[in-house]
Amino acid sequence: MATLVVGASGATGRLVVEKLLAEGQRVKIIVRSTEYLSNSQKQNSRLNITQASLLELTDEELQTQVKGCHTIVCCLGHNLSFKGIYGQPRRLVTNAVERLCQAIEHTRKENTDVPTKFILMNSSGNQNHQAGEKIPMSQAIAISIIRYLVPPHADNEAAADYLQTNYPDTASQQNIIEWVTVRPDTLVNEINDSAYDIYPAPIRNVIFNAGTTSRINVAHFMLSLINQAELWNRWKMQMPVIYNSQIGTL
Template identity: 45%
Template sequence: MAILLVGASGATGRLLVEELLNAGQQVKLLIRPGSKVPESCLHNQSITLIRSDFQPINPEVISGCESVASCLGHNPTLKGIYGQPRKLVRDTVRLLCEAIQKTNPQKPVRFVLMGSAGVRNNLLKEPVPFAQQVAIGLIRLLVPPHADNEQAAAYLSRQAGSSVEWVVVRPDTLTNETKVSRYSLHVSPVRSALFRPGKTSRINVANFMSRLLTEDVLWEKWKGQMPVIYNEEF
C-alpha cells in the first residue's frame, strides 16, 4: 500500500517525503502541473509522480492508498496570498475526501492535514482571549490563506465522511532545522499563536506527520483531534 501526498513541493512537504521514504514507505506525489519537485523524486522507485490540476481528483489516484497527507499551502507572494485560488487548501481537502468516498475503501483512510496553531479547534470550543479574537478576525479578513486553513480543518473535521479518519497537525511559528529534535504535543495551544508564539521546526512537523501515517498506536491516540506541536525548549 502507498501514501498519497499533496504539497510535496513545499518546504515541509519535501521533508515529509524524506521521512516517509526513510520509514520504508511507497509514496504517491500528487503535483499540480508546473510545480517543481526535487530531482531525487524523479528517479526514486519508491515514488510515483502524478501531475493533475485537482479538478476533479480521479478516484484511481487514491486507489491502493491507505493514507493521505496534505502539506498544501499558498505561496508567500502577493499572487499566492491574494490571487486565485483563494480556497486552495479547503477545496483540495474536499476533492480528496470525495475521491476517497468513491473508492469505497474496506477500512477508513487516514488523512493528515497540516494546519497552524492559529486555527481554532471548534470541536473543543477552545477558549480564545478577546484581544486574540479581534486580531484573528482581522487576519481572517486581510490574509485569505488563514481563512482557507480554518475552512480546510473545519471541512475535514465535520464533512469528511465515514470513509475518512483524520488528524489536523497544528504547528506554531515554523523554523528551518536540519535534524529532528525533541518536540511536545498538546490537545490545544498552550501559548498564544499571536502574542506569545512558540516555535516548531518543519522537520519536526514532517516527522510527526510521518509517524501518524505509519504508527498505529500514535494514530489511535490522536485521530479525530488537532494536536498542537512545539519544539521543546531547553
C-alpha cells in the same frame, strides 16, 4: 499500499516525502513542478510523480490517485506572494480536501473495514471551536483581522472545519475516513529532528507569545502518525498542536 502527499513540493511536504521514502514506503505525489524534487527522489522507484494541478484533475483522475493509498497527507498552502495570497483559487486547501475526501469515498464504497487516514497540515492560529477551545480576547481580535486581510487563513480554517463537520467521530460515517489536523506554531527550518511536544490545544498566545515548530518535526510527527497505530488512535479526530521542545535533540 501507498501514501499520497499533496503539497509535496512545499518546504514541509518535501520533508514528509523524504521521510516516507527513507522508511522504504511507496509514495504518490501530485505537484505542479518537479523543480524542487531532488534527483534521487525523481529516480526512486517507490515514488510515483504526477505533474499537475490537483484542482484541475478530473474526478476520475483524482480517484486513480487515491486508490490504493492508506493515507493522504495534505501539506498544501498558498504561495507567499501577492498572487498566491490574494489571487485565485481562494479556497485552494479547502477545495483540495473536499475533492480528495470525495475521491476516497468513491473508491472505498465497497470496503470500509480499514479507514483511510487523512492528515491535514494547518495552523495553531486556527481555533478548534468544536472542541470548545478558548482563546484570549486579544488573540481573537487579531485573528479576526487576519481572517479578513489574509484569505489563506480563512481557507485553512474552512479546510479543517470540512473534516470536522463531514467526518465526526461517529459510527454513522462508517469509518471511511479518519483524520488528524496537525497545527504547528511559527514554522522554522532546521536540518535535524529535535524533541517536540504535542498538546490538544495551544498553550501559548499564537499572536503575542508564539512558539516555534520546525518543519522537520512536523514531518516526523506526521510519519509517526502514519506508522504508529497507538499514536494515531490517541490523536485521530483531533487537532493537536506541535511545539519544539527546549530539552535537546532526539
